Amino acid sequence: MTIVLQRGDIATVAADVIVNAANESLIAGGGVDGALHDAAGPQLQEACLSIPELKPGVRCPTGDAVVTPAFQLDAEFVVHAVGPLWRGGGHDEEGLLRRACRRALQLCDEHHAETVAMPAISCGAFGFPVHLAVDVLVGEARSALTSLENLRHLTFVIDDDEVEDAFRERLEHG
Numbered sequence: 001m002t003i004v005l006q007r008g009d010i011a012t013v014a015a016d017v018i019v020n021a022a023n024e025s026l027i028a029g030g031g032v033d034g035a036l037h038d039a040a041g042p043q044l045q046e047a048c049l050s051i052p053e054l055k056p057g058v059r060c061p062t063g064d065a066v067v068t069p070a071f072q073l074d075a076e077f078v079v080h081a082v083g084p085l086w087r088g089g090g091h092d093e094e095g096l097l098r099r100a101c102r103r104a105l106q107l108c109d110e111h112h113a114e115t116v117a118m119p120a121i122s123c124g125a126f127g128f129p130v131h132l133a134v135d136v137l138v139g140e141a142r143s144a145l146t147s148l149e150n151l152r153h154l155t156f157v158i159d160d161d162e163v164e165d166a167f168r169e170r171l172e173h174g
Helices: 031-040 042-049 093-110 130-147 161-173
Strands: 002-007 017-021 065-069 077-081 115-118 153-158
Touching (some): 017 093, 042 065, 077 093, 093 115, 130 161, 153 161
Parallel strands (some): 002 153, 017 115, 115 153
Antiparallel strands (some): 065 077
């Protein structure tokens, strides 16, 4: 069971499951979400929109995740994980990020994924402090790799210098 770091575009990575840093509406946005939607083709947006709204504008609440086929991506499935928007730290952002990551990895395992590619959920436009997010994501990944049945290899795919440095430091020094 391994966790590695890879620099690049997550939309070009081959894995059983690719995790998407999604928003509650599951409507294609920017960053990782936009890149995955662009690479997967319009069927990915159609699949996301076929997920019923739980309340107006919310198909997947913050702290949760849902699965769709991956369409033209080099994966079987996309797990859309909704991390929190950073609002200063007093709104359980850390707990919500932990739950989103944990649920994403559980869904990967339930779909028999051995290899998973995951971005730095909430670190981009959602404004989560990078080192705190990296601590949460790596901690949840390490926990998942020891407790889940199928998951064998997790690659954090990063395209930002600051985020890459934080992941490298956390993975190398605990």
